[in-house]
Amino acid sequence: MVTKTEETQLNQLEIQVDNGGGGAWEYLCLVRNLKIRRSEKVLKHGSSILNDPRKRSALGPDEWTLNEQVAIAAMDCQCLGVAQNCVKALQKKFPGSKRVGRLEALLLEAKGLWGEAEEAYSSLLEDNPLDQAIHKRRVAISKALGKPSIAIELLNKYLELFMADHDAWRELAELYLSLQMYKQAAFCYEELILSQPTVPLYHLAYADVLYTIGGVENVISARKYYAATIDLTGGKNTRALLGICLCASAIAQLSKGRNKEDKDATAAPELHSLAAAAVEKEYKQKAPDKLQLISSALRSLKI
Amino acid sequence: MNLGFVVGVFGVLILSHAAYSTIQYRGLLKIMEEEFSRPPINVILELIIGLALCMWAALTFPGKFLSIHPDSDENRTVSLPDNSDFMIFNHRGRLFPPEIDMKF
Numbered sequence: 001m002v003t004k005t006e007e008t009q010l011n012q013l014e015i016q017v018d019n020g021g022g023g024a025w026e027y028l029c030l031v032r033n034l035k036i037r038r039s040e041k042v043l044k045h046g047s048s049i050l051n052d053p054r055k056r057s058a059l060g061p062d063e064w065t066l067n068e069q070v071a072i073a074a075m076d077c078q079c080l081g082v083a084q085n086c087v088k089a090l091q092k093k094f095p096g097s098k099r100v101g102r103l104e105a106l107l108l109e110a111k112g113l114w115g116e117a118e119e120a121y122s123s124l125l126e127d128n129p130l131d132q133a134i135h136k137r138r139v140a141i142s143k144a145l146g147k148p149s150i151a152i153e154l155l156n157k158y159l160e161l162f163m164a165d166h167d168a169w170r171e172l173a174e175l176y177l178s179l180q181m182y183k184q185a186a187f188c189y190e191e192l193i194l195s196q197p198t199v200p201l202y203h204l205a206y207a208d209v210l211y212t213i214g215g216v217e218n219v220i221s222a223r224k225y226y227a228a229t230i231d232l233t234g235g236k237n238t239r240a241l242l243g244i245c246l247c248a249s250a251i252a253q254l255s256k257g258r259n260k261e262d263k264d265a266t267a268a269p270e271l272h273s274l275a276a277a278a279v280e281k282e283y284k285q286k287a288p289d290k291l292q293l294i295s296s297a298l299r300s301l302k303i
Numbered sequence: 304m305n306l307g308f309v310v311g312v313f314g315v316l317i318l319s320h321a322a323y324s325t326i327q328y329r330g331l332l333k334i335m336e337e338e339f340s341r342p343p344i345n346v347i348l349e350l351i352i353g354l355a356l357c358m359w360a361a362l363t364f365p366g367k368f369l370s371i372h373p374d375s376d377e378n379r380t381v382s383l384p385d386n387s388d389f390m391i392f393n394h395r396g397r398l399f400p401p402e403i404d405m406k407f
Contacts, residue, residue: 002384005377035384040401047403076390078397110392136388144391171389198373201383234374 001199002034010034017045024049025059032069039076046070047082064093071103075110083107098124102133114141132162139171148175166195173205182213200232200240207243216254220266223247227271241279248272249301311360317353321346 013027024045031038046066049055056063071086087107090100105120118141121134128134135158142151155172162168173188189206196202207225210218226243233240248271255263276298283291325342332339341347370377 001380002382003377004379004381007381035387037385037387037390043401043403072387074403075392076396078392078400079403082403112393133388140389140391143389144393167386167388170383171386199380199383201380232374233379234372236374236379 002036006030006034010036014038014041017041028066028069032065037076039073042069042073043077043079043082046073050086064090068099068103072106075107078110080107080111083110098128098131102137106137109137109141109144114145117141130161132158132165136168143175148179151175152179164195166192169195177209182209185209186213198232200229200237203229203232204237204240204243207240211243211247211250214250216251216266219247219250219254223251223268223271230275235278238279238282241275241282244271244275245279245298245301248275307360307364310356311364314353314356314360317349317356321349321353324349 010027010030013023013030016022017024017027018041028042028046028049031042047070049059049066050063050070059066067086067090071083071090074080074083074086084107087100087103090097090103094100101120101124105117105124108117108120118138121138121141124134125131135154139151139154139158142148142154152172152175155168155175159165159168159172169188169191173185173192176182176185176188186206186209189202189209192199192202193206203225207222207229210222210225223244226240226247229237229240230244235241248268251266255266279298280291280295283294321342324346328342328346329339342350372378
């Protein structure tokens with residue numbers, strides 16, 4: 001989870017390093033710790049450190065971590081020469097290392113040699129069959145080849161072994177969503193909410209999926225999870241507030257044929273009006289020229 | 304920082320002086336064979352002053368307090384980390400490699 005303080009710190013460091021001030025090494029460490037994908041910047045500043053022999057020796061043993069980070073960033077930016085150099089340097093320093101073996105297979109992936117990469121991963125798996133990263137890379141290969149069904153199969157097998165891997169559950173949810181298998185995606189989000197109940201973004205995604213599936217019960221549950229998101233974010237999440245307004249109008253439409261008591265039980269007029277008022281207040285604060293649009297949209301939703 | 308530290312040391316000294324006076328008062332009462340119900344008024348006053356100074360120092364010496372609300376402006380989740388374990392390299396950006404010259 002990237003918090004606001006970390007994000008501001010990251011942006012400040014980025015601006016500072018881009019404009020020629022120092023602090024490239026702190027920036028690279030921060031990117032590595034927060035696991036953010038800023039490959040161009042990492043490549044530019046990392047290779048500037050590695051090109052300068054004085055700065056390189058000043059790093060000491062961290063030089064090899066930097067080599068790995070720059071290698072992966074270079075593969076992401078398709079600068080395969082840089083990546084090859086970094087991997088060669090690491091091979092010379094750590095011959096026969098599994099981590100370097102993984103990097104080599106990653107380089108094969110980046111070059112587009114999917115067959116060789118798959119073989120390299122299988123041979124690495126023979127030596128240590130419980131290596132999480134290698135299983136995940138095999139899933140990534142299937143994803144890159146455009147075969148999401150095979151990726152889903154592999155990922156399901158991986159999750160039977162390693163059920164606590166949040167990133168894998170997230171990836172599985174996104175794969176299901178890309179194939180429009182909403183019920184399975186909802187299951188994945190449920191697992192995520194169970195393991196990390198304080199992250200509001202999972203509640204929001206689950207509510208979105210439930211609203212997409214449709215049907216009165218699902219939309220009522222979606223409203224519950226939008227409300228949970230609002231609770232966790234202190235009312236600042238505009239998307240959740242709008243979600244509640246949409247759920248309100250969807251419930252009103254879907255329960256037109258039902259009798260009076262059912263309708264009264266599911267309606268929550270105070271919640272809807274409060275959410276609409278909160279949305280208008282936010283727009284007044286942050287985007288006052290669009291206030292007209294949102295007010296008319298909310299009014300049309302009430303019908 | 305310095306003022307808070309000095310005030311804190313002062314407060315601790317006052318408290319220890321109050322403790323010492325109370326022990327002496329108890330010894331005196333034992334000699335006079337009377338009951339020890341509570342320390343004298345000046346010791347109680349000293350205790351209150353020492354309490355106030357120590358509390359003030361404890362609140363100002365450590366510096367800025369961090370927020371604990373999960374939805375406060377510093378602590379709120381801005382984004383989830385990009386799933387770099389499942390990163391794929393054949394995206395559209397691969398057609399625009401940046402110009403990097405390497406000498407190593």
